[in-house]
Amino acid sequence: MSELRQQALDYHAFPVPGKIAIQLTKPAETAHDLTLAYSPGVAEPVLEIAANPDEAYRYTAKANLVAVITNGTAILGLGNLGPLAAKPVMEGKALLFKRFAGIDAIDIEVSHRDNDDFIRTVANIADSFGGINLEDIKAPECFVIERALIECCDVPVFHDDQHGTAIVTAAGLLNALEIQGKSLPDARIVCLGAGAAGIACMDLLIACGARREHIFMIDRHGVIRSERTDLNGEKPRFINDSGPRTLHEAMQQADVFVGVSGPDLVSDADVAAMAPRPVIFACSNPDPEISPERVRDVRSDAIMGTGRSDYPNQINNVLCFPFLFRGALDVRARRINTEMKKAAVDALRLLAHQPVPIEVQAAAGVTDLTFGPDYVIPKPMDPRLLPVVARAVAQAAVSSGVARLSLPDRYR
Numbered sequence: 001m002s003e004l005r006q007q008a009l010d011y012h013a014f015p016v017p018g019k020i021a022i023q024l025t026k027p028a029e030t031a032h033d034l035t036l037a038y039s040p041g042v043a044e045p046v047l048e049i050a051a052n053p054d055e056a057y058r059y060t061a062k063a064n065l066v067a068v069i070t071n072g073t074a075i076l077g078l079g080n081l082g083p084l085a086a087k088p089v090m091e092g093k094a095l096l097f098k099r100f101a102g103i104d105a106i107d108i109e110v111s112h113r114d115n116d117d118f119i120r121t122v123a124n125i126a127d128s129f130g131g132i133n134l135e136d137i138k139a140p141e142c143f144v145i146e147r148a149l150i151e152c153c154d155v156p157v158f159h160d161d162q163h164g165t166a167i168v169t170a171a172g173l174l175n176a177l178e179i180q181g182k183s184l185p186d187a188r189i190v191c192l193g194a195g196a197a198g199i200a201c202m203d204l205l206i207a208c209g210a211r212r213e214h215i216f217m218i219d220r221h222g223v224i225r226s227e228r229t230d231l232n233g234e235k236p237r238f239i240n241d242s243g244p245r246t247l248h249e250a251m252q253q254a255d256v257f258v259g260v261s262g263p264d265l266v267s268d269a270d271v272a273a274m275a276p277r278p279v280i281f282a283c284s285n286p287d288p289e290i291s292p293e294r295v296r297d298v299r300s301d302a303i304m305g306t307g308r309s310d311y312p313n314q315i316n317n318v319l320c321f322p323f324l325f326r327g328a329l330d331v332r333a334r335r336i337n338t339e340m341k342k343a344a345v346d347a348l349r350l351l352a353h354q355p356v357p358i359e360v361q362a363a364a365g366v367t368d369l370t371f372g373p374d375y376v377i378p379k380p381m382d383p384r385l386l387p388v389v390a391r392a393v394a395q396a397a398v399s400s401g402v403a404r405l406s407l408p409d410r411y412r
């Protein structure tokens with residue numbers, strides 16, 4: 001067994017199983033405490049909430065509570081391993097919510113018969129939470145599920161693998177292209193993976209200025225083209241008949257590669273075929289489409305990112321979801337709209353241009369972190385992410401009319 005594998009298993013098993021627990025926020029020591037916390041005192045907030053459901057935000061933990069919900073059909077890049085096997089990842093997301101944004105999050109793994117069954121399950125419990133973070137649900141089902149839940153839930157619903165990934169990819173890519181002296185509208189983009197992450201990444205890049213006709217979206221059967229009869233879900237929106245049929249053909253003179261598919265799918269020859277000064281974001285977890293070591297062997301002019309914590313340029317939705325939900329919860333946003341997503345992109349992108357505090361460099365294990373090829377996106381442990389990204393998202397929610405509360409004083 002590898003050393004990292006054993007360390008990871010021990011981390012999860014000891015000193016207590018799992019990564020999260022519940023802690024009390026009120027005293028519960030005396031008979032009087034219990035009189036208030038439970039019977040008879042608890043009847044008072046019950047009656048208040050029955051009379052006005054918004055009072056749940058005042059008298060319960062709802063306002064700061066997010067459900068991380070999965071069916072385990074696309075666990076990282078490991079595939080459809082079922083709801084229970086997804087639990088460590090969902091507990092991990094809960095850990096990140098708490099660690100980076102002070103949000104209480106609880107994982108919920110759902111077994112279900114079909115989309116409607118899943119949607120009903122989530123819709124029926126949604127009011128218990130301030131927000132719903134859908135996670136690791138495969139395409140194309142994820143699109144139907146998210147759309148239906150956004151429609152019927154009164155709290156924000158956000159499929160992290162779609163939009164969290166897209167926000168971080170867009171921010172990192174805009175910076176990387178700037179360093180490479182290229183522009184998003186001119187960039188020829190290859191996206192390997194046409195699922196939850198791939199479709200949302202390309203949609204957001206188009207919203208940020210990329211040209212649809214410059215995008216080549218590829219799945220297990222090759223480039224998305226009109227003659228194909230197997231295109232499901234959102235894939236037809238990305239038909240591109242302008243030439244390439246395979247990954248290797250698409251990589252000829254490509255400026256950008258975004259990998260959100262699976263491990264080891266890109267060859268040295270694919271990388272060698274790209275245009276001068278390419279950007280390669282191989283974001284499949286835990287193992288990227290091609291390793292940074294192999295890219296470095298093939299060419300020295302590439303900017304490289306992965307989804308992992310142990311290489312430079314971590315293109316991973318951890319840089320988004322804790323901070324985005326913080327902003328959305330703080331103004332009680334009804335939904336998470338494009339304005340909020342673009343505000344998060346800009347906040348993340350611009351923060352990477354700022355000098356990096358010494359303690360962030362120390363936590364990252366490096367001594368010289370400045371905006372450049374090995375630093376196109378902030379580090380997750382950067383304490384400035386919380387105020388900067390959450391504020392931008394909250395402000396965008398207020399300006400775009402989806403906030404129920406005004407901007408909190410601490411954001412002004």
Ligand SMILES: NC(=O)C1=CN([C@@H]2O[C@H](COP(=O)(O)OP(=O)(O)OC[C@H]3O[C@@H](n4cnc5c(N)ncnc54)[C@H](OP(=O)(O)O)[C@@H]3O)[C@@H](O)[C@H]2O)C=CC1
Binds near residue numbers: 220
């Ligand atoms: N770094 C980050 O922050 C994130 C990374 N990811 C990574 O992206 C990957 C996909 O996740 P997600 O979009 O949620 O999953 P989905 O199941 O929704 O989509 C997977 C996509 O990858 C394609 N794919 C899988 N294997 C291959 C292959 N051998 N060749 C070509 N295409 C392939 C699938 O093709 P087909 O449609 O033909 O089945 C599908 O289009 C995972 O590895 C995940 O870890 C995801 C979210 C965040």
Ligand SMILES: CC(=O)C(=O)O
Binds near residue numbers: 075160284317
């Ligand atoms: C990071 C993440 O959400 C994923 O790989 O699925």
Ligand SMILES: [Mg+2]
Binds near residue numbers: 135136160
């Ligand atoms: Mg995920």
